[in-house]
Amino acid sequence: MPENTQEGFIDQQKVLDNEEYSIKNTQSIIQKAVDWFRARSMFVLAYGTGCGAIEMPPIFTSRYDIERLGVVGVATPRQADILIVSGYCSYKTLKRVIRSYEQMNEPKYVIGLGSCTINGGMYWDSYNTIKKLDEYLPVDMYINGCMPRPEALIEGFVKLQDNIRNAKSEAGYIQYRENNAFYRANQEKIFGKNTTPTFEENFAGMNQ
Amino acid sequence: MIEFLKKHYEIVEKAPRLYKLQIESDKLVEILSSVSINSNFITLSQIACTDWIEDEVFALNYILTTKERDKNLMVEVRISRVHCSLPTLLNLYPQAQVMERDLHEMYGINFRGNDTLYDFALENWNEIPPLRREFDTLAYVNEHFDFRIGREDNKDVKAEVKRRKAQAKESKDGK
Amino acid sequence: MFLDSLAMIALAYIFGFLYYGLYRNISARVHGRFGPSLAQSFFDSIKLFLKENSTNFGWMFYAGPIIMMIGAITTLLFIPYLNGSEHLVGLSQYGNLILVLYLMVLEPLGNAMGIGSNGNPFGVMGITRGLTRLIGLELPFYIAAIGLMIANHSADIGVIMTNQSEGYNAFTHPLLFIGAFISFLGFMGKSPFDVVGAPQEVYSGPATEFSGKFFAIALSQSAIFSFAKLLLMVNLFLGGAQSLVELVAKTFVLFLVAVLVGNVYARFTTAQSVEFLVRVPTGIALVGLLFV
Ligand code: SF4
Numbered sequence: 001m002p003e004n005t006q007e008g009f010i011d012q013q014k015v016l017d018n019e020e021y022s023i024k025n026t027q028s029i030i031q032k033a034v035d036w037f038r039a040r041s042m043f044v045l046a047y048g049t050g051c052g053a054i055e056m057p058p059i060f061t062s063r064y065d066i067e068r069l070g071v072v073g074v075a076t077p078r079q080a081d082i083l084i085v086s087g088y089c090s091y092k093t094l095k096r097v098i099r100s101y102e103q104m105n106e107p108k109y110v111i112g113l114g115s116c117t118i119n120g121g122m123y124w125d126s127y128n129t130i131k132k133l134d135e136y137l138p139v140d141m142y143i144n145g146c147m148p149r150p151e152a153l154i155e156g157f158v159k160l161q162d163n164i165r166n167a168k169s170e171a172g173y174i175q176y177r178e179n180n181a182f183y184r185a186n187q188e189k190i191f192g193k194n195t196t197p198t199f200e201e202n203f204a205g206m207n208q
Numbered sequence: 209m210i211e212f213l214k215k216h217y218e219i220v221e222k223a224p225r226l227y228k229l230q231i232e233s234d235k236l237v238e239i240l241s242s243v244s245i246n247s248n249f250i251t252l253s254q255i256a257c258t259d260w261i262e263d264e265v266f267a268l269n270y271i272l273t274t275k276e277r278d279k280n281l282m283v284e285v286r287i288s289r290v291h292c293s294l295p296t297l298l299n300l301y302p303q304a305q306v307m308e309r310d311l312h313e314m315y316g317i318n319f320r321g322n323d324t325l326y327d328f329a330l331e332n333w334n335e336i337p338p339l340r341r342e343f344d345t346l347a348y349v350n351e352h353f354d355f356r357i358g359r360e361d362n363k364d365v366k367a368e369v370k371r372r373k374a375q376a377k378e379s380k381d382g383k
Numbered sequence: 384m385f386l387d388s389l390a391m392i393a394l395a396y397i398f399g400f401l402y403y404g405l406y407r408n409i410s411a412r413v414h415g416r417f418g419p420s421l422a423q424s425f426f427d428s429i430k431l432f433l434k435e436n437s438t439n440f441g442w443m444f445y446a447g448p449i450i451m452m453i454g455a456i457t458t459l460l461f462i463p464y465l466n467g468s469e470h471l472v473g474l475s476q477y478g479n480l481i482l483v484l485y486l487m488v489l490e491p492l493g494n495a496m497g498i499g500s501n502g503n504p505f506g507v508m509g510i511t512r513g514l515t516r517l518i519g520l521e522l523p524f525y526i527a528a529i530g531l532m533i534a535n536h537s538a539d540i541g542v543i544m545t546n547q548s549e550g551y552n553a554f555t556h557p558l559l560f561i562g563a564f565i566s567f568l569g570f571m572g573k574s575p576f577d578v579v580g581a582p583q584e585v586y587s588g589p590a591t592e593f594s595g596k597f598f599a600i601a602l603s604q605s606a607i608f609s610f611a612k613l614l615l616m617v618n619l620f621l622g623g624a625q626s627l628v629e630l631v632a633k634t635f636v637l638f639l640v641a642v643l644v645g646n647v648y649a650r651f652t653t654a655q656s657v658e659f660l661v662r663v664p665t666g667i668a669l670v671g672l673l674f675v
Contacts, residue, residue: 034433041426065416067407070423075586078438078594081430092331105594106435119356127338127345128330131353190352192332 027167038081038107039165041070042157045080045104047097050087052114052147059150071157077103082160085137087147088116088129091190094136098187101137108173109140109164111156118142135186138172210279213247219281228282236285237295240270244300248274249281252301257311261341264289266315270297287317289340296322314339388460388473392607395459395614398631399606400424402613406573406642413646424606431599438594440501447497448593448600454489455608461486462614464630466544466623479538480528483615487570490608491517494589501592509588512653513579519660520569520576526668527563530556530675531619540615544623553620558671560620565664567637569656570612572605573645576660578653613637 115121120131143156249272270283296319297304308319316337404421411418461478464471498506553560569576580588613634624630
C-alpha cells in the first residue's frame with residue numbers, strides 16, 4: 001500500500017474503519033462495567049483555543065442538548081474527563097493546554113476539534129501555530145471541518161463513548177504515560193527550556 | 209478644530225473625515241502632545257506599521273480619533289529599518305503600552321521609555337520578528353514542522369473552478 | 384439499630400441521587416431540553432469513584448470531605464424517618480432538634496477546613512461566600528425552630544411530629560413555616576441563593592480542587608444532606624409521614640417547589656442574599672414567634 005500519498009491515506013483510513021481490523025481488547029466483566037460507567041458520564045473541560053470554540057456552547061443548549069448523553073461541562077481540570085482542544089493552537093496556548101491536560105486525573109481523553117488540530121487547517125503556513133496536535137498530546141478523537149457543526153461534535157462524542165465502552169482503541173492517557181519521552185521531546189522542541197514541569201519534578205514537589 | 213491644526217501643520221485631507229499629517233520622528237512627542245491639547249483628537253485608537261523594505265523604512269501611523277468618534281487623524285512617522293527606535297507615548301496615552309509591546313514583538317521596534325517590552329503573544333521567540341518582510345514564513349514553517357500526509361492535494365484550484373463554471377454556463381445556455 | 388441506621392443511610396443516598404437526577408431533568412424540561420437519564424447522578428458518582436487521584440495537599444485536605452460526609456450522616460441519623468414507627472429511627476431518641484441544628488453546621492465547617500489547606504483562590508472565595516450566607520440562613524431557621532419548641536414544650540423531633548395530628552405546623556404556624564421555608568431554599572443551594580458554587584463567578588467554588596474519589600464523596604454527602612434537610616422540613620412542618628410512600632410524596636412536593644423556584648429566579652449576590660435573608664424571612668419568623 002503506498003503510504004505517503006493521498007490514496008494511501010484513504011486506504012489506511014478504510015482499514016481503520018473496518019470492523020475486522022479494529023482493535024478488540026478483551027475486557028473482563030468488571031472492566032466492562034467500569035468502561036460502561038466511564039462512557040456514560042463525561043465531564044468536559046472545553047478549552048476554547050481557536051475560532052472553532054464558537055461551535056461548542058451550542059451543544060449544551062436546548063437545541064442539541066448534549067446532557068442527554070451524560071456530557072456536562074465543568075470549570076476545573078481536576079474534575080474533567082475530556083479536554084476539547086477547539087481549533088488552532090499557538091505556542092503560547094499550547095503550553096496552557098498541556099498544563100491543563102496534565103492537571104486532569106486519569107482516565108482522561110482529548111478531542112481535537114477542527115482541521116487546525118489535524119493538519120494546521122487554514123493556518124498551515126503560520127509561523128506560530130502547531131500543525132499536528134497529536135505530536136504534543138495524545139488525541140483520542142479528531143473531528144474535522146472548519147468549523148465542524150455541533151452535530152459533528154455530538155457524533156464525535158458518541159463515537160468516543162463507543163470506543164471507550166468497547167475498548168476499541170488504546171486510551172490516549174496510557175500512551176501519554178508510556179511514551180512520555182516522545183511527547184516531552186516534541187514539546188521541548190518548541191518550548192525550549194520553558195516547558196511544563198516533568199512528572200519527576202511534579203512528584204518532587206509533592207513530597208515537600 | 210481641524211482648522212486650527214491646519215494653520216500650524218501641513219495636514220492633507222485624504223478622504224472625508226480622514227486627515228493625514230507627516231512628521232519627523234524626533235518631533236513625535238512634541239507634536240502629538242500639542243495636537244491632543246489643542247484639538248479634540250484625544251484618543252489613540254491604534255498604531256499601524258508598514259514595512260517598506262524597498263525604501264529601507266518602517267512607516268508608523270498613529271491613528272488619532274476625536275472625542276465624538278467622527279474624524280480620524282493619521283500621524284505618519286518614518287524611521288529607518290535598521291536602528292528602529294522611537295520615544296514611547298505612554299505618558300500621553302496609557303493604551304499605547306500594549307500597542308508598542310505588540311509592535312516591538314512583531315517588528316522589533318524599540319520604544320524608548322516603555323519598560324514592558326517583553327514577550328507578549330509569542331513566547332520564546334528566537335528568530336527575527338515575524339512581521340518583518342525579510343522573514344520567510346514558508347521557509348520557517350517547512351523547516352520547523354512536518355505535515356501530515358494528505359496535505360499534498362493542496363493544489364491551485366482556480367483553473368478547475370473556472371472550467372467548471374464555464375461548463376455550468378454552457379449547459380445553462382444550451383437549455 | 385445498626386441495620387436500621389444503614390438502611391436510613393442507603394435510603395437517603397438513593398433518594399438524594401434520584402432527586403438530584405430529577406432536579407437535572409426538571410430543569411432541562413424548563414429549558415426545553417430532554418435532559419439526562421434519571422440515574423445520571425449515580426453514573427457520575429460511580430465514575431468519579433473509579434477515577435484516580437493525583438493531587439496531594441496534605442491530610443487536612445482529605446479530611447475535609449470526610450468530615451462533611453460525617454456531618455451529613457450524623458444529621459440524618461438523628462432525624463426519624465417515619466411518624467410513630469419503630470423502624471428507620473436511627474439515633475433519634477437520643478438526640479433532639481437542637482443537636483440536629485448544631486450538626487447541620489458541620490458540613491460547611493468541614494468544607495472550609497478542606498479548602499483552607501489547598502489554597503485555591505476560587506475555593507477560598509466560595510467558602511467565604513458560603514459562610515457569610517450561612518449567617519443569613521441560620522437566623523430564620525433557628526427562630527422558626529425555637530418557635531416550634533416553645534409551642535410543643537419539647538425539643539424532640541418525634542414529639543413535634545406527633546403533635547401535628549390535628550393540623551400541620553405549616554398551617555397552624557404559617558409565618559414560622561414561611562421563614563423556615565425560605566431559609567430551606569437557601570440550604571438546598573439552588574438559586575437564588577447559590578452564591579457558593581456560582582459557576583460564572585468562582586468556577587466550581589469550594590469543589591474546585593476536589594477530584595476523583597473525594598469529589599465523589601462530596602457529591603454523595605450533598606445528596607444525603609439534601610435528603611436530610613427535606614426530611615427535617617417534612618417532620619417539623621408537614622406532620623411527618625406514616626409510610627415511606629407518604630414520605631416520598633411529601634419530600635417530593637417540597638423538592639419540586641425548591642427546584643422550580645431555583646429555575647425561575649436569578650442569583651442574588653452574597654451581600655444581597657444575606658440582606659434579604661436577614662430582612663424578609665427573619666422578620667416573618669420573628670412575627671410568627673410573637674404569635675406563638
Ligand atoms: S479549523 Fe477552521 S474554525 Fe477551527 S480553528 Fe481552524 S480555522 Fe478556525
